[in-house]
Amino acid sequence: MPPAASALPTIARPHGRAMDFCFRHTAGLAAFAAGLMLVATLAAIAWDSALAIKTFGFGFLWTSDWNPVTDRFGAFPFIIGTLVSSAIAMALATPISFGIALFITELAPRRLKQPVSSAIELLAAIPSIVYGLWGLLVFAPAFSKIEPWIDSHLGHLPGIGLLFQGPPMGIGMFTAGIVLAIMVLPFITAIMRDVFVMVPKHLKESAYGLGCTTWEVSRRVIVPYTRTAVTGGIFLGLGRALGETMAVTFVIGNSNTLSASLLMPGASIPSVIANEFTEATTPLYTSSLIYLGLILFGITLVVRLIAAWMLRSMRRNALGRP
Amino acid sequence: MIGLYSRRRFADRVSKLLMPLAACVGLFFLGWILWTSFAHGLAALRWDLFVNDTPPPGTDGIGMRNAFVGSLILVGCAMLIGIPVGLLAGTWLAEYGGRGRPARAIRFLNDIMLSAPSIVVGLFAYAIVVQPFGHFSALSGSVALAMLMIPIVTRTTDEMLALIGADMREAAAALGAPMWKVITAITWKAARNGILTGILIAVARISGETAPLLFTALNNQFFSADLMHPIANLPVVIFQFAMSPYDNWQKMAWAGALIAIIFILTLSVLSRLILNRGAIKS
Numbered sequence: 001m002p003p004a005a006s007a008l009p010t011i012a013r014p015h016g017r018a019m020d021f022c023f024r025h026t027a028g029l030a031a032f033a034a035g036l037m038l039v040a041t042l043a044a045i046a047w048d049s050a051l052a053i054k055t056f057g058f059g060f061l062w063t064s065d066w067n068p069v070t071d072r073f074g075a076f077p078f079i080i081g082t083l084v085s086s087a088i089a090m091a092l093a094t095p096i097s098f099g100i101a102l103f104i105t106e107l108a109p110r111r112l113k114q115p116v117s118s119a120i121e122l123l124a125a126i127p128s129i130v131y132g133l134w135g136l137l138v139f140a141p142a143f144s145k146i147e148p149w150i151d152s153h154l155g156h157l158p159g160i161g162l163l164f165q166g167p168p169m170g171i172g173m174f175t176a177g178i179v180l181a182i183m184v185l186p187f188i189t190a191i192m193r194d195v196f197v198m199v200p201k202h203l204k205e206s207a208y209g210l211g212c213t214t215w216e217v218s219r220r221v222i223v224p225y226t227r228t229a230v231t232g233g234i235f236l237g238l239g240r241a242l243g244e245t246m247a248v249t250f251v252i253g254n255s256n257t258l259s260a261s262l263l264m265p266g267a268s269i270p271s272v273i274a275n276e277f278t279e280a281t282t283p284l285y286t287s288s289l290i291y292l293g294l295i296l297f298g299i300t301l302v303v304r305l306i307a308a309w310m311l312r313s314m315r316r317n318a319l320g321r322p
Numbered sequence: 323m324i325g326l327y328s329r330r331r332f333a334d335r336v337s338k339l340l341m342p343l344a345a346c347v348g349l350f351f352l353g354w355i356l357w358t359s360f361a362h363g364l365a366a367l368r369w370d371l372f373v374n375d376t377p378p379p380g381t382d383g384i385g386m387r388n389a390f391v392g393s394l395i396l397v398g399c400a401m402l403i404g405i406p407v408g409l410l411a412g413t414w415l416a417e418y419g420g421r422g423r424p425a426r427a428i429r430f431l432n433d434i435m436l437s438a439p440s441i442v443v444g445l446f447a448y449a450i451v452v453q454p455f456g457h458f459s460a461l462s463g464s465v466a467l468a469m470l471m472i473p474i475v476t477r478t479t480d481e482m483l484a485l486i487g488a489d490m491r492e493a494a495a496a497l498g499a500p501m502w503k504v505i506t507a508i509t510w511k512a513a514r515n516g517i518l519t520g521i522l523i524a525v526a527r528i529s530g531e532t533a534p535l536l537f538t539a540l541n542n543q544f545f546s547a548d549l550m551h552p553i554a555n556l557p558v559v560i561f562q563f564a565m566s567p568y569d570n571w572q573k574m575a576w577a578g579a580l581i582a583i584i585f586i587l588t589l590s591v592l593s594r595l596i597l598n599r600g601a602i603k604s
Contacts, residue, residue: 023502024418030410031419034476035428037469038435041442044449099344107341120348123355125590127530129557130359130579133564137572138358182351189348213334236437243439245533246561270441270533277448277537293445297438304434 042297049291051284060291066256066272068281073288075269075295077258081173082268082296085248086241088177093185094234100185101192102218117193124186132250135179136171140251143178144170147263166263169253174262176252180244184237191233191311195226232310239303243296245270269296356583363580366573375545376559382570386578388545388554392460395547396539396555397529399464404471404528405521411472412479412517417505429480436473443469444534452538460546460553463539467531471524478520482513515596522593526586532557556582 052060056073063074104117147168154164166172199222207217223230253265254275267275269292280286374385411428419425444466451462486509494504510517540552541562547553556578563575 017500019502020500023505024414027410027414027418030407031414031425031428031476033407034411034435034472035431037472038431038438040450041435041438041446041469044446045442048445048449048453096344096347099341100348102337103341103345107338108345116345116349119352120345122587122590123348123352125526125587126355127532127557127582127586129530129532129560130355130583133560133575133579134355134358136564137362137576138354182355185348185351213330215334215337216330218337239437243437243441245439245441246557249561250564270439273441273445274533274536278540290445290449293442297442300437300439300442301434304437308430308433 042294045290045294045297049287049294051287052291055284056288056291060288061295064258068276068285071282071284073285075292077256078267078269078272078292079295079299080258081252081266082242082270082299084262085173085176085180085252085266085268086238088174088262089180089184089241090234090238092178092181093188093237096181097185097188097192097237098230100189101196102222104189104193105196106214106218106222120186120189122186123182124190128183128244128246131179131183131247135175135247135251139179140170140175142170143175144168151263162260163262166259166261169263169265171251171253171265172261172263173252173266176248176266176268177262179247179251180241183244183247184241187240188233188237191236192226192230195229195233196222199225228310232307232312235303235307235310239300239307242303243270243300245274249274269293359576359580359583362573362576363583366577367580368577371574371577376543376554378543379566379568384570384574386556386559386574388542389556389559389578390581391545391547392539392542392553393529393556395549395553396460396463396467396535397525399461399549400467400471400528401521401525403464403468404524405475407468408472408475408520408524409479409517411476412520413483413505413510415476415480416483417501417509429477432473432476435469436477439533440466440470440531441533441536444536444538447534447538455550458538458540458552459550460539461549463535463553463555464549466534466538467528470528470531470534474524474527475517475520478523479513479517482516482520483509485516486512515599519593519597522589522596526589526593529586529589530557530582532561536561 052073056063060073060075061079062076063072064076065072065074066077067073100116100120104113108116145168147166147170150164151166151168155161157164203221203225204217207221212220248268249271252267252271254267254271255265256267256272259266273289273293277286277289280289368384370384371386372390373387374383375388376386377383411432415425415429419428446469447462447466451465452458455462490508490512491504494508495501499507535555535558539555539558541558542552542554545554560575560578560582563571563578566572
C-alpha cells in the first residue's frame with residue numbers, strides 16, 4: 001500500500017467506477033435472468049401446446065380418450081392419476097411427519113434429536129431414480145403379498161370397497177402413493193420441526209404449569225400456534241409429490257385408462273410425458289403432451305402459491321428470524 | 323372426574339407411543355432403501371462397469387463407462403452455466419436489490435422456480451434448445467440441469483450474503499475499495515462456506531435428475547463427448563436398464579444406482595460439514 005494517501009482516490013476511482021458499472025449490471029442481468037426463467041418457461045410451453053389447445057380447447061381437461069392412432073387426446077385420466085397418487089401420499093406422509101417432528105422437538109432425549117433429524121433428512125438426498133428402482137424391484141413385489149389381504153378385508157366394504165379391489169400386481173396407484181409419501185416425508189418433517197421449535201417457550205411452559213400432558217401441549221398449544229405454517233409445509237410437500245416423475249413412472253403401472261380401484265395401474269401427468277414424449281410421432285401428439293405439462297405446471301403453481309402465502313404469515317409471527 | 327383423568331393420561335400415553343413409532347417408520351424405510359441399494363449394488367459392482375460401454379440388448383456384456391462420462395459432462399456443463407448465473411443473481415439480490423420491489427419480485431419468482439417440476443423444466447429445454455437445433459443434444463440436457471441449479475444457488479447466495487454484517491462492507495468501503503472489490507474480495511470471502519454449500523446442494527440435486535434428461539440429452543448406446551449429440555447418462559441408463567427384462571441389465575441398474583447414491587450422499591455430507599465448520603468459525 002502506498003503511503004501517499006492523496007494519490008489513491010484519483011487512480012482508483014475511474015477504474016473502480018467502470019468495473020463497478022460492469023459488475024453491477026452483469027449481476028443485475030443474472031438476477032433478471034433468474035427471475036425471467038419462470039415466465040419464459042410458462043411462455044415456451046404455452047407456445048408449444050398452442051396446437052393442442054387450438055384443437056381440443058378446455059375440453060382436453062375432462063376428456064378420457066388417449067389414442068395416438070386416431071390423434072384424439074384427453075388429459076382426464078392423467079389429471080386424476082396425479083391428484084389421487086399425490087393425495088394418497090399426503091394422507092400417509094402428513095401424520096407420520098407430524099409424529100416425527102413432535103418426536104424430535106418434544107419427546108426425544110437430547111442425544112437422539114440430531115441423529116434422528118439428520119437421518120430423516122437423508123431421505124431427501126436419495127435421488128428419485130433410486131426410489132423408483134427400489135419401488136419397482138423391491139417394494140412392489142413385497143407389497144403384492146399384502147394386496148390380497150387388503151382386497152379381502154377392505155374390498156368388500158360397502159362404498160369404499162371398490163377402491164381396494166384388484167389382482168395383486170404390486171404396482172399401481174396405491175404403490176405410487178406410498179413411494180411418494182416416503183419421498184415427501186423429509187420435506188414436510190423439516191418444515192414442521194422448524195416451526196415447532198419456534199413456538200415460544202413461555203406458551204408451552206404455561207400449559208405444562210397448568211398440568212397439561214405432552215399430548216395436550218402439542219394438540220392445544222403447538223398445533224394452533226403453527227397451523228398456517230404447517231399447512232404451508234404440507235402444500236410444499238404436495239407440490240413436490242405432484243411433479244415427481246421418475247419414482248411414479250416406475251411403479252404406477254402406466255395404464256392410460258382410468259379404473260376405480262387404487263390397486264390397479266394408472267398414470268400421472270409426469271409419468272405419461274416421461275413414457276411417451278420421445279415416441280410421439282405427430283405434432284399434435286407432442287403438443288398434447290406439452291399441454292399436459294402446462295396443466296401440471298399450472299396445478300403446481302397454484303399449490304406453491306398457497307404454500308408461500310401460508311408460510312409467509314408464519315415468518316411474520318417469528319420474531320428474530322430472518 | 324377419574325374418567326376424565328384416565329382418559330387424558332391414556333391419550334398422552336398413546337401419543338408418546340405413536341411419536342417414536344412414526345420416527346421408526348421413517349427410519350425403517352431409510353434403512354430398507356439404503357440396505358437394498360447397497361446389497362444389490364455391491365453384488366453387481368464390477369471393474370468392467372467403468373471400462374466398457376453399455377452393451378447392446380440381449381448380450382451379457384457389462385459396462386456403463388459412457389454413462390458415467392456422459393453424466394459428468396452434463397453436470398459439468400450445467401455447473402459452468404448455473405454457478406456464475408446463480409452466484410451473480412444472488413449477489414445482486416443481496417448487495418444491490420436489498421428490500422426493493424424488483425429484488426422482492428425476483429426472489430418470489432425464483433422461489434417458485436425452486437419447486438417447479440423438473441419434467442416441466444425439461445419441456446422448456448426441449449422447446450428452446452432441441453426444437454431450434456432439430457435434434458436431441460447433451461447441451462439441451464445441461465441447459466435443463468442448469469435451470470434446476472440456478473434457483474438453488476441464487477437463493478443460498480442471497481441468504482448467506484445477507485448474513486454478513488454491514489460493518490465489514492463499510493470497513494472495506496472506508497479504505498476506498500470500490501463496490502465490486504468489496505463484494506468479490508470481502509463479502510464473497512466471508513460468505514464462502516455458505517455459498518459453497520448452496521452449490522454442493524445444487525450439484526447433488528441435479529446429479530440424480532432423470533426426468534428433464536429423457537427428452538433433452540436422451541441416451542446414447544455408444545461413447546460420446548459431443549455436446550451437440552445425444553449423450554448417455556447414468557440416470558436415464560438406470561431407468562432403461564431397470565425397466566428391461568434382462569437380468570444383467572437390472573443388476574447393472576443397481577450398481578449404477580449405488581454409485582449415484584454414494585456420489586450424492588458424499589456431496590450432501592460434505593455440504594453439511596462445510597456449513598458446520600463455517601458456523602464454528604463465526
